[in-house]
Structures are given as C-alpha cells and as structure tokens.
Amino acid sequence: MKQVPIILFLVLCVQVSSGRQSMSWTGADLAQRGTVRFTELLQTLEPLRFWSTDRYTTRLAGQGLGGAHSLGPAVVVDGLPFSSQFMDRTEYELIPIGPRDIALLSFQPGWTMLPDGRMADGVLRISTLKPQGFSVRGSVGLTNETGDPGPSIYSNPAAKNVDRSGPTAGLRLSWGSPTWYVQAGLDSDAFHMTDARVEGRVWSIFAGEVKPVISHVTQSVRISHASEKHSLELWGGQTVKNNFLFDELAGLEWPLKEERVWLHGNSTYALSKKWKIGVSGDLGTWETQNLKAQIDLPDKLSIEDYRAEFQLQYATPTFSAVWAGGGRKSKLSQLNGGQLRSLSIVHARSEMNLGLTTKSHLKILGSVSAPSAQISDLTQMSYLVGTELAHEKPSSGWLRLGLTVRSDIVEDVWTTLDLIESGATFGQWAPNFVVPVYDSRAETIEVSLSSSSVVGRNLLFWIDLRARRLSGLTIPDRNFINKGPDLGFRSESDYKIGHQGTVASPTVGFTYKSDLARLEISYQYIRLIADGDLLFWKNFSGLSPHRLRSTLLVNPTPRLHLFASLRIENRSLWPEYPSLESSRVPGFVQLDGTLSKELWNDNISLSFSVINLLNRHIVKHPSGVDEQMAVRLGVSVRFSKHDGHYP
C-alpha cells in the first residue's frame, strides 16, 4: 500500500494531458475493416492488446494492465453480459456476434461489476443492428495462410500444408417492428491445426482419424421488446466447440468438445419519468467431453451457473443512479469425482452519476459480494469502490480523473485455480500442480488520468495515463521445459500466494477524421514495477513494453473502402519459458490491408484482405504458430425491408 501515494504523485505530476474522448466505433467503421470474425474485429481496435498461440484463439488483454494472462474485458451485448470463460481465458470466438451485427461498439476501461455479479476488467459494450420488417443477413469468410507446398508436395514428401481457416459463417433471420424484434441466428467457424510449430504437439495427444480442426457451431434465438415503459431482452442458445485447447497448466493441447447452453435476459419497467425497476438473469450449463486421445485426459467436467439481479434506477438531467442486488449459484462436477463445489454468492452494487456543473460530472460506483452463508463475515467480503471526475474542456475535449480500489476474496468455479482447488483432476494431460493451503485477499488500486483536446475541425489529440497496484495475488510458478514437438512444454504449476507489483502505462495518440478518411496513431508503453517479486514479473510479462498502433480507413467513393492496420511491437519476454531462445519473442511489424466494396444498393459486401502484407514470420508466443502472410475473402449479404443502416 505504501506505493499508492507514489503512483498518485506520478499521475498528478503530469501537467498537460489530452485523452481519448470516447473509445467507441460505429458499425459502419467496423464493417469496413474487412474482418469476418468477432475476434478479428477486436484485434483491429486500437487500444486493445492481444496475443495468440494458434492465430485463431484470441487472448485479449485489454489495455494490458492485467498482464498477458488476464481474462480480458467483458462483452455486454444490448445490456446482456456474454461470459464464455474457461481455463483463465475468455473464449471471445464463442460470442454469437459477427462484425456486421454491430451498430455501435464502445470500450470502457477499468474495473466494474456486471449485472451477473462478475468483476470485469474493462467492458466492451455492443449495440446490435435490429432491422425492421423481415430480414435475412448472412456472411461467409475464408482465410488462407500462404506457404502451401503446391506441386512440390510430390517432389518433397516432407512438405506440409500450413494454416487455413474457415469457412467462418453467420446467418440471421429476423423480424422487427418499432417495438418488437425476433431473431434466429447460426454461427460457425473452423480452424485447421496444421502449423508446423503446433502440429507435433497436437498429434502427440490427439488420436482421431481426421485432421485436427478447431470448430464451433452456435445456434441462438433472441427476442427484444422496447416500449415507452417497458423493455425486454432475451437471448438463448447452444454452442458446441471442438477444441484443441493449449493451456499453460499442461503446456500442450487438450482435445475436447465443449458444450454450452445459455440464456441471458433482462427487463425494465418505468414506474415514473424518473424511476425504473429492472431484473436481469443468466442461466447456463457447460460441460466437456474428450476427443479421442493417446493419453488420459481430464474426466468430463460440468458447471451449472444461475445468476439473477434486481435493479432500481433513478434518472434526472443532473443525477442518475442504479442500485442493484442479486446472487448466483454455481455447481462444479466432474465424472468419477461427483459434485466438487457448490457456491452461492450474493452481491450488491450501485453506480451514481452526478452533474456538478454543466460541464463537469462525478461518477461513483461501488459493489460488494460475499458467500451467502457468510454474509456477515467481513473477512469473506469482496468490494469495489471507484470514482471518476470528468470535465469538458473549452476545446470540446475531456479531462477525466479516476480512482478505483478493489479487494477480492470470493471464490468461483471458472478459473483454473478454482477448478483445481475444488478437486478437479486433469489426468496425464496436466498431472503436476500444487495449490496453496489457504487463499489470500487480492487488492488492486488503479488511478487514471486521461484527456483529449480537439484541434481544428479534424484532429483529436489524447493521452491516457494509468497505473495499477496489485497485491495479495495468487499466481502460478512455472518453468516450462520444451520437451520437443511431441511432448510440448511441460512444467509444474505451483500456485503461490501474496505476490505484488505495479503496472503503469501511458498512451498517447491522435485521431484525424475527415469525410474521406480516418487515421489513428497511438503509442503505448507498459512498465512493470515488480519490486523484486520475481513471480509477479514472470506472470505479468508477455506483452511488449512498446507498441505503436495505427489504422487508416479511406473511402474514395461511398461504397469503396480501403483499410490498413499497422502494428509495431518490440520484443516481448515470456520468462516462464526459461531457455533464451523461447523466452524472448522477437518484435514484429505487422501490416494488414483490406479492400471492400458494397454492391447492389448495399445488399452485398465483398472484402479482400492481405494479412501480414510484409510476409514476415511472426511468432507471438513461445509455443505459438509461425504467422505468415494470409489472405482473407469475405462476402456478406443482407436483405431487409428497412435495412437498419449504421448510425
């Protein structure tokens, strides 16, 4: 805690700042980026950090203050939290959203509690398009990495095909009126595990007779209602994923099938012009089933998860607030182990926005949660308190100052540590781990200062300064040893408590916007202050300290779009992989380009992208694939009575 004044001093010492006005993107902007997957779309968002071991599974790390192994920001779609977590990651690819479903996307950094009771390190909020009348919308995309052997497959028997993925497909059938919207959706994707760097590992585990492919299918139905007094959102579905999950617990892939059945809902009713009540709920089941394997894999795991919350909302022009309370019940079971854990957690949260003047307002948020059986035991209580002061500058820019304090002890069933503390076993796939005898309370203090300045009509300069002090962390101690292409990176995961450190990050950038083009350039620096805590340093390394990011969107005609994305990152360190050649991942320059064209009164859209245009061999993780130049083709169609143009 003694570092807190230092961090505050560092932040407040900055004399001049200009931060981002808002991190939001319109659907039109996003649609013109040529992406066919939601995860690819997230990778194009300027402030977000990410990495991957297979080029398909995106490990999103938000702005990087939670380290490379964080769960990443939560995703909330039309007010519904979509949480698809497993083994310390969020499976963003399973969220049934395509790049062309989005009307507006915004990113809100920092800690907050969601209506489902989860703590989120940043939130991606999405408003979807809801076309009026009957509508059919569909999209399909194919991505192929270059480097296949071609004719030499006959003259060189050792030659192998390299990564390809797709088809990535989405289909939406819907009907909408000013008050009702009904939609049936189907999403599917496939990714071939053929890269030479992972293929040996996968085949050392997998014993199927077909080529290993990560694939998933999601079918979902949603219904929305909005009237002057009442609103309703219900969205349910089933997701089946054939996965080859690389996890640091094992150091190699786990061939498994995941099945999720889920239902998210919320509803509000206006009692008066100022008062509103609401209820939200989530039901979900998740279970694993192993694919054919050559070793003993983890026995079937299953989780049942039920969440509900009641809300009271108050809004006037100068003051708005949400007070909410709810709870969740989670059951974790494993075949041959029976029920491993049953958790009942209750929570309360509030968020208040107070207009201090016409140009200044204050936001205060707070939340508490505790096991329902120990609700009066303060030692079992987790809490979050945050505040943000925002002031609109004369230049139309904003100045924002934020402070958040979080203290967390509540257990869950979704993280890897939760699973193994509950008694889950992982067979020969991950036989070696040590868990702590007792849990420690994790504490986080985060300060932020950001502001923006508008220069002329087209330029917005911004700066964002954030620092996060973490303490009481329970993190795994690992030293991966490369056992070769067949045995992967094996290590014992020895979880240890009480680790601490600080992550500080300044970001500067500017956005130029005209009728013809939009250019954004930003630079981010991440500084780890471990204070001699080697384990903290090992766990929070992985993201490049220096990152330059730029995107350029040019619209030479209303229906022709050129999008370019440049990402320059310096060398990153992965100290868990101790040998010199694997712990240092070289820096890289990645340039992507997309050309897209709308046809037939915007009913059809074609896009062609060259990813990694410079054709550098890029590796983003010591155990990850070798990313070469790839090409991507996307086609989307939409036939709508009222086509729901992007705002």
Added chain:
Amino acid sequence: MSWIKITVSFIFWGFCLQATSAQEVKDVFGSIRLSAGPETSLYAAHVDSWKAGYGGRLVAATPFYVGDVELGISIVPWNAKDASVPNFMSALIFAGWSISSSPKNAVKAATGVRFGNYFMAFDSQEVSGERNESEFVVSPFIGLRRTFFRKIEGFIEVNASKVFTVPRIDFVQVSAGLSVTVGAPGWLRGILK
C-alpha cells in the same frame, strides 16, 4: 519483398500512363470489355519437374473510378517431365485493376496488378499427396492494345506471377488475343454501383 516492389512499380508506371492521357469523363461500370486468347509460360522457377503447355485466358474488364477493374480466369496445363510426378492443370482465378494510356492513342499501353488464387488439380490417385492444391498469387502485368475495328481490339500481355507456395513459384506468362467491348446491362450496373 521484391513482389511488393514490382507491383508498386507497375502501379506507379500505370499512373504515369494515366497522366499522359487526355482527361475524360468516365462512365463507371458503363461497359464491359471481354478478352480471350491463348496463353503459355515463357519462364517458370521452382516447378522444375514440369513444363507448361498451352492454355487460355478469359477476362472481363469494366471502367472504374480510376482505371479499370477486371475478373478473369486463366487455365494452363503443366506436363510432368518425369514419371515420378503427376501432370497437373492450373486455374488462376483473379481480380485485378489496371490503368492504360489515352483511348485516343492508336496503340494503348496498359499496366496493372491481379490478385487471385492459383488452383492446381493433380492427375494422381496417390494417397500420400494432395489431389488439389491452391495458393494466393500476385500478378503484375503490362500489355499493349490496338483497335482493329470499332470495338474490337487486339492485345498482348506479359504477366510476372508469384504464387506464394513454399518454395515460391515464379513464372512469366504471355497471352495474346482479341477483345470486344459491349455496353453493360442496367442490372449489372445496378449491382456494381
């Protein structure tokens, strides 16, 4: 990065060509130029066990805001030089953009770049190899066109193609033939615009 340099060079010379031409009002997507002709490979690298035969090319081009855009297919058979490898048929399906000198010139020079997929279908029943392969291709080109009769032109083109296999396949192909320009039907303009 030689392929990028070559492609950028071709586009640069294309803009130089355009700069020399008289300014005109373009009827975007207003016409279609259909071109067809035989094609063969003059040079090929990294396909030492095969020799290109004679194939053909069909291209449909239409005026764009700057230059022309086109779609096309080129089919060329490749014959094995020894019995240990199978023959294969290649089909290059591409989209491209080109720019040319003034239409008022008797002989028009044109240059551009094509992107596509190079499909290879092998005449093989072997289990060990793939019967079909495909890979991304970039193909900058230069050519000459001359009007013979109203809307009928003769053309000759040289393509320097790079197929992004490992090892890379580089080949230079030449094609010549005739093209005819027709008005684009209204429905097609409606779709393209």
